[in-house]
Amino acid sequence: MSNAKSLEELEQKQDFIRRHIGPSPAQVSDMLSALEVSSVQELIDQTVPASIRLEQPLTVGQSRTEVETLSYLKSVASKNKVFKSYIGQGYHPTNVPHVILRNVLENPGWYTAYTPYQPEIAQGRLESLLNFQTMTLDLTGLDLASASLLDESTAAAEAMGLAKRVSKAKKANAFFIADDVHTQTIDVVTTRAEQFGFEIIVGKAADAVNHDIFGALFQYPTTSGEVVDITDLIAGVQSKKAIACVAADIMSLLLLKAPGKLGADVVLGSAQRFGVPMGYGGPHAAFFATRDAYKRSLPGRIIGVSKDRLGNDALRMAMQTREQHIRRDKANSNICTAQVLLANMAAFYAVYHGPQGLKTIAQRIHRFADILASGLKAKGIALKHSTWFDTLTIVSDNKNDVTARAIAKGVNFATNHEGEYSISVSETTTRADITELFDIILGEGHGLSVDAIAADVEANGSESIPASLVRDDEVLTHPNFNSYHSETDMLRYIKRLESKDLSLNHSMISLGSCTMKLNATAEMIPITWPEFANLHPFCPLDQAEGYQIMINELHDWLVNITGYDAVSLQPNSGAQGEYAGLIAIRKYHESRGDAHRNVCLIPSSAHGTNPASAQMASMKIVVVNCDKNGNVDMADLKAKAEEVSENLSCIMITYPSTHGVYEETIREICDIIHEHGGQVYMDGANMNAQVGVTSPGFIGSDVSHLNLHKTFCIPHGGGGPGVGPIGVKSHLAPFMPNHSVINVPGTNIGNGAVSAAPYGSAAILPISWAYITMMGSEGLKQATEMAIVNANYLTHELSKHFPILYRGRNNRVAHECIVDLRPLKELSGITEMDVAKRLQDYGFHSPTMSFPVAGTLMIEPTESESKGEIDRFIEAMVSIKGEIEKVISGEWSIENNPLVFAPHTQGDVLGNEWERAYDRFYAAFPVPSVAKDKFWPTVTRIDDVYGDRNLVCSCPAVETYRD
CATH class of the missing domain: 3.40.640.10 (Type I PLP-dependent aspartate aminotransferase-like (Major domain))
Structure with missing residues (x-):
């Protein structure tokens, strides 16, 4: 009985392993048979050099079930104390709209997609990223924006790099940082400067002009909350032929004049408070904007508007698509990962609230800061500044007592400086919270009424934002930010974009070197x-x-x-x-x-x-x-x-x-x-x-x-x-x-x-x-072994039809293989790009194209794909090989065949004109399995050259939508 119970418990423990690993035991047996080996271990012995195989197993422990794992992790999470945070300094509590939480952050249709290098099957997230860029341009007042960077501090470091590249102060080797920039940003920029051999000067903002510099960084508002007109500071920096960079609070820009209007050359910041949780530091998308003149030096990715084969507007990554692979050590930056999911959340937040909703949120935050300031000043509390958006810095001789009371009530203030503490109010702050803040700072029985102070502030107006810095221009006027304010409309907009994108919840994404494997739901829940x-x-x-x-x-x-x-x-x-x-x-x-x-x-x-x-x-x-x-x-x-x-x-x-x-x-x-x-x-x-x-x-x-x-x-x-x-x-x-x-x-x-x-x-x-x-020591090893099994099976089957470029010991590959299309290209004129696009008609994302060798496809099936899905991919590749052979034989011309016209959209296939050498039905359904679950690309082949020559990086004009 005990043995049976032990076996049952072991099977339960291993349940997650068999769910993560795609092939069933029977499928594994079939693949091993095709590879002419008797066991997985025999294949590993043939593939991995004995000299580097581990002598001892991993010691991360036995696998746990999903229930055990989440139960234990919940007990660990409960040890975190979620205090009300008024720390600010670039991180703020926010309300994530539930329609975005459930349908974007928690939706595999959004979180399992790959970088949009194949734009025809990524038009949904490209539109959302274009919204992000448009939002950035409107709020910053500049000409050109990227589709997100890693975080605010690294964006500032990238700004320094851009400044050095484009500044006309060529002999200068120093970068100035105002001492009221966020501490972590000074830290990250200083680290980057040390590697580049730049000198960093940290000082009072007004001192920037007193140094020989190639660029300067200011915070707007400052880390301690002050709202300062930096127009003259920017002009002073530029008078030295240096580049003026501004790190801005995105929510404040609904009320404050855009830094670009103040003259800034670069504006950057975090989009976190647009509906992305603080998450103990990230991930958060940074925004980054600059002048059009500096577009060739812009770090990261830019989404641009181009045309497809039929002349329709189509989106794609412009200019820097694979900059690191193309330019290598001459690249502007080593950035390869953006923060797309988080940028999409921020963009959807702006779409959902719209310009008026965002302005209302910003006004409410600012009004609470005014109420808090007015009450404190009435009680003789000294404030460091006379201007603010959301952050008050209090000069105090009883700082320790106040912060101790705050901690006792589950409240955190920023306490970086001696004799000072700061309070940053946020979207989540309520009137009850303001009363609690008065109690903490003044002690109970202070006699202040939030309602009375609010009425007084309303009657007398606010001067905490200087009149010269009050924003007076309209923002977010594009229809995308003014059309989806009900949850029904928003839900359908998110779904409409999601439906344009191929993700792992649709089919295998076989990108070599990118390992697009299962992201299990149980892993995502916490x-x-x-x-x-x-x-x-x-x-x-x-x-x-x-x-x-x-x-x-x-x-x-x-x-x-x-x-x-x-x-x-x-x-x-x-x-x-x-x-x-x-x-x-x-x-x-x-x-x-x-x-x-x-x-x-x-x-x-x-x-x-x-x-x-x-x-x-x-x-x-x-x-x-x-x-x-x-x-x-x-x-x-x-x-x-x-x-x-x-x-x-x-x-x-x-x-x-x-x-x-x-x-x-x-x-x-x-x-x-x-x-x-x-x-x-x-x-x-x-x-x-x-x-x-x-x-x-x-x-x-x-x-x-x-x-x-x-x-x-x-x-x-x-x-x-x-x-x-x-x-x-x-x-x-x-x-x-x-x-x-x-x-x-x-x-x-x-x-x-x-x-x-x-x-x-x-x-x-x-x-x-x-x-x-959930995998444990045993499961982690099995995952590696099955990645090798799947890759070698795929290689074995494809090698019957295509040359495989490289193999290791015993003619085996590791976890991926490279299919050489160059011989077929030479015979037919069909390119690796044509094959990549035609795969979209079969419902697949292209493998990694032309890397590490031009004219090839690098394919990695991962351990999560079943033999059935791998066979479906093989079927697609073999069918495409047959199509190429028809071009070689002359049955189809190089100008008129399904590969050069791929991918085929519904509009293309159902159009009035069809002067093709192949059947409409075959264009869309080249093999029977495609008809079972057809994924339709929403645009045809995109013209990359047109997009780069006619760079448009914000939402198309309203007239385009009318057309």
């Missing part, structure tokens, strides 16, 4: 729990005990999985993890008196973010050749390591290789670098082929970033959020990022931050925590 969603990142640590428990457990598991000694969870994208890892290497060398070590070796096959990140760390890049099999050319590596030996800092290498194989020489590569005094940075993009089978630390590397939005199941969100923590060996641990507001244990005091919040995008860490918990 991110909206109030205990995780509603904490301010700078709240006292004893209020975040639950977060600390969860973070520490995740840290320890990632240490075990990676074979490293310590992990920093601060970087909030993979590229930012690369940057943080390279900083750790630089600081390590400097600590040993080897500051001259600045050469980074990078194989020619590397991800484009590698050279871009190395450039951001001011390293000199030396490219190492690859051989005809895609492996690192060992002779070239040895020669170049020898040549730069005295100055060698590190190598950046991806494992398994970017070509999808386990290179046999990886340990030798590590040894060569170490022999010459360098460090090994192993790109974690392909960790899905390592977990439980090998590890970067065991192989011999010193530092890696991990894409939690790939291997560890945080969804891609349509192009972000991401999390890119770094794991390091013990000698690099002291040099990981710290934070100027909240100290991060285990790293040197004084180490700069790379993200605005101490734990980066903390709110989505429960996703990876839950994945590891």
Whole structure:
């Protein structure tokens, strides 16, 4: 009986594993049979070099059921104390409209989509991002906006980089930051400047003109709440041929004159308070706008309006679509992940409330600040400033008593400066809250009536915003911001956009290197729990005990999985993890008196973010050749390591290789670098082929970033959020990022931050925590093994029809394969782009196209896809091969075939004219399985060249909608 019970419990424990892993045991057996192996282990033995296979299993524990996991995590979350937050400093409580919470944040149709590199099947989120850009342009008063950056502080660092690129003060090497900019922003910008070799000057805003600078950064309103007319400051900076950057509060811009109207060259900030929870620091979308003259230097992604093949308006990513891969070390930035999901939430918030609704929210916030200020001044309380939008800074000789009373009532103030504390009111503040604030500050029995003070403020008017800074122009006039204010209309608008996008809830997204795997519902549930969603990142640590428990457990598991000694969870994208890892290497060398070590070796096959990140760390890049099999050319590596030996800092290498194989020489590569005094940075993009089978630390590397939005199941969100923590060996641990507001244990005091919040995008860490918990040691290894099984089965079947470019030992691949379309292209004229677009007619997102080799498709099925879905993809590829052969045979001409006209929309297929060499029905339903669940692209092939030559990056004019 006990044995039966134990077996039943074991089956329950493993229930999540079998649900995460797509193929059933019978399907696994069929795939192994096709591969002519008797077991999964035999395939692993044939594929992964024995020298790097782990000798001991992982020790993250046994898998837990979904119920057990969520129950335990809820008990951990309950240890967080969700106080009322008036801390401000760039983070504010907000009311997430429930129609957005349920239908966007909690909807896999929005959170499982990939970056819109295939725009024909991404028109929904592209429209939403265009709304975000339009909102940014209207509120900032500038010409050109991006589709979001990682957070406000990193956006400020990007602004500094832009300023250096475009400033005409070419001899200047200093960047000025006003001392009333948010502390975390000064921290992140200073870290970036140190890597670039720039001087940072922090001082009174008015002193900016007294220095030889290439740019300056001001906060509007200031971190302590003052609303200052910075027109003259901006003009003064510009008189020195420097670039004036302004970090602005997005809600205040409903009432304050746009910084662009004050003359600013760059305006940036966080969109968090537009309906995105604080989440202990993120993820949050940053907005960024600049002048049209600087468009070629703008970091990040821009959504532009173009035309499709039929002349219809169509949206696409403009200019910087894959900038890192194209320009590499010449890229403007290493940014590869935006914050699309969060930018979409902010944009929908603006759409739902509309200009008048947003203005009402902003006016209410400001009125409560006025009421609070009026009452305090009536009682003799001294305020630091006479102007404000939402934040009051109080000069106090009993600060400790007041803040102690606040804590006792479950309230947090900002207490950064001696003898001062600040209170930032928000959208969630009520009249009862104002009464409570009076009680805390003045003591009970103060006799103040909120209603009476409100009436007095209303009668006498407010002068807390200077008359010269009151906004007098209309914003958000486009119909998208004035049409969807009922929940019914809003729900249908969100659904209409969602229906235009292909996401993981529709079909396999087989992008090589991007690991589009299951993001299980149980993993997603905790991110909206109030205990995780509603904490301010700078709240006292004893209020975040639950977060600390969860973070520490995740840290320890990632240490075990990676074979490293310590992990920093601060970087909030993979590229930012690369940057943080390279900083750790630089600081390590400097600590040993080897500051001259600045050469980074990078194989020619590397991800484009590698050279871009190395450039951001001011390293000199030396490219190492690859051989005809895609492996690192060992002779070239040895020669170049020898040549730069005295100055060698590190190598950046991806494992398994970017070509999808386990290179046999990886340990030798590590040894060569170490022999010459360098460090090994192993790109974690392909960790899905390592977990439980090998590890970067065991192989011999010193530092890696991990894409939690790939291997560890945080969804891609349509192009972000991401999390890119770094794991390091013990000698690099002291040099990981710290934070100027909240100290991060285990790293040197004084180490700069790379993200605005101490734990980066903390709110989505429960996703990876839950994945590891529910998979356990056994399940994590099985996931890796099944990724290898699926990839090799796919490779085996496709190889019957297409050449496979690279293979490793025993003719096997790792977790992805590269299909070479160049021979077919040479015979037919059909390009890899044509194949990618035709796959959309079959209901699939294209694999990674022309990377790492032009003219190829890189395909990664992941462990979450069943054999049935993989077979459906194979069927599509084989059918497309047949179509290409008809072009080769002359049955179809190169100008008239379904591939060059792909994708086909409903309007295209049902149009009056059809002068094609193929049937309408075949255009839309090329194989029977497509008819069962047809996904219709909403636009035909988009003209990229037209879009770049006619750059339009805001919502089209009203006339377009009338047409």
